[in-house]
Amino acid sequence: MSASVLFDAPGPKARVRNRIYAVVGTLLILGLLAVSVVRLNDKGHLAPEMWDIFNYSGIRQNIADALLATLKAFGLAAVGSLVLGVVLAVARLSDHKPVRWVATGFIEVFRSLPLLITIYAVWVAFLTDYSMWALALGLSIYNGCVQAEVLRAGVNAVPRGQREAAYALGMSKTQVMTTVLLPQAIRAMLPTIISQLVVTLKDTSLGYMILYPELLYSAQLIASNTLVNGQYPYVSVIVVFGVIYIALCLALSALATWIEKRGRRARTGSAKGPADTPDSTKN
Amino acid sequence: MNVLLDHFPEFRDGFIGTVSITAVSSVIALVLGIVIAGFRVSPVPPLRFFGTAWVTLLRNTPLTLLFLVFFFVVPEILFPGMSPFVLASLALGFYTSSFVCEAVRSGISTVPLGQAEAARSLGMSFSQTLRLIVLPQATRTVLPPLSSIFIALTKNSAIAGAFSVTELFGWQTLMSEQGYAIAPVFLWVAIAYLVITFAISGLFRLLERTMEVAR
Numbered sequence: 001m002s003a004s005v006l007f008d009a010p011g012p013k014a015r016v017r018n019r020i021y022a023v024v025g026t027l028l029i030l031g032l033l034a035v036s037v038v039r040l041n042d043k044g045h046l047a048p049e050m051w052d053i054f055n056y057s058g059i060r061q062n063i064a065d066a067l068l069a070t071l072k073a074f075g076l077a078a079v080g081s082l083v084l085g086v087v088l089a090v091a092r093l094s095d096h097k098p099v100r101w102v103a104t105g106f107i108e109v110f111r112s113l114p115l116l117i118t119i120y121a122v123w124v125a126f127l128t129d130y131s132m133w134a135l136a137l138g139l140s141i142y143n144g145c146v147q148a149e150v151l152r153a154g155v156n157a158v159p160r161g162q163r164e165a166a167y168a169l170g171m172s173k174t175q176v177m178t179t180v181l182l183p184q185a186i187r188a189m190l191p192t193i194i195s196q197l198v199v200t201l202k203d204t205s206l207g208y209m210i211l212y213p214e215l216l217y218s219a220q221l222i223a224s225n226t227l228v229n230g231q232y233p234y235v236s237v238i239v240v241f242g243v244i245y246i247a248l249c250l251a252l253s254a255l256a257t258w259i260e261k262r263g264r265r266a267r268t269g270s271a272k273g274p275a276d277t278p279d280s281t282k283n
Numbered sequence: 284m285n286v287l288l289d290h291f292p293e294f295r296d297g298f299i300g301t302v303s304i305t306a307v308s309s310v311i312a313l314v315l316g317i318v319i320a321g322f323r324v325s326p327v328p329p330l331r332f333f334g335t336a337w338v339t340l341l342r343n344t345p346l347t348l349l350f351l352v353f354f355f356v357v358p359e360i361l362f363p364g365m366s367p368f369v370l371a372s373l374a375l376g377f378y379t380s381s382f383v384c385e386a387v388r389s390g391i392s393t394v395p396l397g398q399a400e401a402a403r404s405l406g407m408s409f410s411q412t413l414r415l416i417v418l419p420q421a422t423r424t425v426l427p428p429l430s431s432i433f434i435a436l437t438k439n440s441a442i443a444g445a446f447s448v449t450e451l452f453g454w455q456t457l458m459s460e461q462g463y464a465i466a467p468v469f470l471w472v473a474i475a476y477l478v479i480t481f482a483i484s485g486l487f488r489l490l491e492r493t494m495e496v497a498r
Contacts, residue, residue: 007326007403007409007412008403010326014326018326018327021325021327021330022327022328022329022330025327025329025330025333026329029329029333035360036360039359039360040356040359040360043359045356045359109473112434112438112476112477112480113438113473113476113477114437114438114439114440114441114452114476115438115441116441116442116444116445116452117441117451117452117455117469117472117473117476120452120455120456120459121455121465121466121468121469124459124465125465125466125469198343202343202344202345202346203345204345205345205346205347205348206347206442208347208445209347209442209445216345216347216348216351219348219351220351223355232355234351234355234356235355235356235359238348238351238352238355238356241348242344242348242352245343245344245345245348246339246340246343246344249342249343249344250339250343253343
């Protein structure tokens with residue numbers, strides 16, 4: 001544990017003390033958990049019947065449908081937000097002032113508004129009968145603005161020489177953007193882009209508010225429509241759906257970490273190229 | 284314009300609701316986040332593990348699901364009859380605490396190694412080093428990310444409106460149910476949120492300026 005800034009490798013006294021803290025801490029945490037479990041058990045929330053509901057094929061079908069609905073909205077929102085992100089980023093970097101202003105204004109407004117407000121407004125105003133499209137559109141607008149800022153940072157982080165070299169080769173502005181700057185920006189920013197996609201995935205749960213039958217909506221529906229032992233099985237339903245959400249998000253985050261690791265390896269591999277140029281110019 | 288003039292008391296209540304739920308859950312998030320960050324950097328493995336589990340669980344759960352947990356599970360564990368405002372503030376505060384924790388932890392890692400080493404060589408304990416030497420310095424680097432976390436919290440507070448807490452999203456749904464056109468309603472809600480978020484970023488800019496030191 002010498003990796004931390006804050007403490008040395010513990011001596012005998014500190015080791016004893018740390019062990020005491022460890023035991024006390026563990027007991028406290030386990031105690032809290034035990035109290036929660038006991039209290040929930042007392043009220044019958046952990047009775048086997050509460051968990052049996054997941055054996056019914058109807059409920060399983062509901063969960064599968066809801067998962068599909070969530071993934072559908074997420075897929076649409078992911079594509080929409082990435083497309084909108086690229087468009088807005090390019091517009092913000094445009095040489096034409098009005099284009100830049102419009103893009104900046106759009107991004108600033110929708111980024112600082114609660115997503116739920118936007119989704120609800122889109123739903124009521126345009127797509128009352130198409131809650132999936134309302135959800136996807138609302139998510140795309142908000143996340144598109146965030147992705148645009150991420151991409152813009154990426155484009156600005158591309159070394160100036162790249163752009164200058166491309167112009168020197170006689171490329172047009174569009175060519176420079178699409179073949180030189182954006183690919184490098186997207187590659188550099190891929191981990192951040194995917195983390196934002198995780199946020200998008202979590203935010204599909206806002207579809208609950210506009211009655212889109214995604215995971216959370218059907219969780220609420222199952223819990224409030226099934227009466228077991230005179231009680232609604234909120235605890236078991238929330239545990240099951242929570243696990244589904246966490247698994248989905250962790251899978252996406254793992255993808256981001258994996259890409260980041262791969263990207264780092266690739267960059268060190270290609271660094272050999274530029275590294276030997278200064279030497280050759282010295283001679 | 285009519286929407287605002289006809290329903291100004293409701294709008295004002297909604298605005299106050301959003302501001303107060305933001306304030307209360309900010310305090311909860313800040314306190315919890317710093318404590319959990321302390322756990323995550325502590326020399327005691329079970330506490331570190333607890334901190335990691337806390338952050339992983341809360342960061343990968345949709346806030347709406349967390350609201351369900353706080354409205355349907357927590358009252359069963361503690362005691363029934365807690366007000367929606369309290370439950371919503373707790374849900375928001377717990378959710379945001381995981382983000383605060385990560386910001387504080389990355390702030391801690393920007394404090395130069397020598398600072399903690401010097402503190403230790405003076406004979407300071409872990410909690411003294413953290414409290415007197417590292418955290419005050421980490422605070423400065425943590426302020427900008429904290430500002431965006433609290434702005435995100437303000438925006439997330441809209442979800443509370445769907446759980447019968449009086450705030451701005453509730454006003455928006457109420458007005459559209461009463462048949463007002465959504466565009467002006469949206470405009471006024473947007474302006475209200477912009478006022479709050481600008482106030483937060485202004486406050487943090489002020490804090491940054493007062494805490495600024497030459498390094």
